[in-house]
Amino acid sequence: MTASDSARTLRGRLILIALFVLFFGSALGAGLLRFSGWMPAGLKNHGELLDPPVDLRVRPPQLADGQAYAWNPESRTWRILAVVPAAECGAECPEVLERLDKVWRLFGHNADQVEILWLGATPEGADAMPALRALREDAGLRAALPRSVDPAGVPLYVVDPHGFVILRYAPHADPVGLRADVAKLLKLR
Template sequence: MNVPDTRGTTTRNKRILTIVAVAFLGSFALAGILRYSGWRPEGLKSKGELLQPAVDVHQIQPKLADGTPYPWNPIERKWRILVVPSANCAAQCTQLAGQLDTLWQILGKDAPRVDLLWWAAVPEGAPATSHPRALMADPALLGKLPRAMDATGPVTYILDPNGFVVLRYKPGTDPSDIRTDLSRLLKLR
């Protein structure tokens, strides 16, 4: 009769159990290291500058250029793209207005959930399809916007439905970056 080698079987079983435990717990350890080191997959990073903490402007009641109040009204779940033009950006602002109009149209069924706002005045030649609106120049609101007055061109912001400025885009940002971030934000209900 053959006597089974129980010591060899026990050692082999322990080795297999150790390998499974290391593979299982090692994946958690690797995920923790990546998470706390700041690494994020490219698909989860915002293209614009994420404002931490978000700037609260909901206390300020903006007015449209014609003097009518522009309510934040969070129940509508309306996101806002706010453009603050630089001093001499006529051609650059008109080009950006066309690009933002295209962006608004690309949003399709979500387009009515986005308002396109311009600080002080909508540029001449801006397409009317996206219904751009001009906000009355309010120094209190402008003072809350981080690095709003940039001499190199218009600065673009995304404001959430509750009146918080969440993203800032420097002058010359590709509008497709704004579209990418905005389409992710519109998925939030």
């Protein structure tokens, strides 16, 4: 075997080893990232994912006028549910309503695919918000929602088109995160 043959053999082996390390090394790195719990920032949600989701179809809410609220999944309408305290809400309710109105308006042409459900007494100015659906007080609905009674304020929930509550936002959560999460969900068709 000549020196050029052994050099070619060595070069071929090094290329083979490099390909092996490149393939299996990247697979090993991906596995380590996956099992360590790391996720890309674009895939993380800002709200708390409810596992298992709460099924509101079991106990459908009623609108404030007494009519049953229809889920109508064919319309692909997502809902943001605000659960205000059963007692007086105070100054926080108009602020929450204003933030939700701003979030709803930021959806632009997709705003018709989002409704705001309001469980509890509606504050002044609620009539001016076209997407707001006031719900009749329902202790069973409050009990079905995880941590709906929060001393820190008004929690928000995201409800899918079929009536499943999938995300919870703590009181005073950043509305930008809520908007970003719902915007991602609106893209799912």
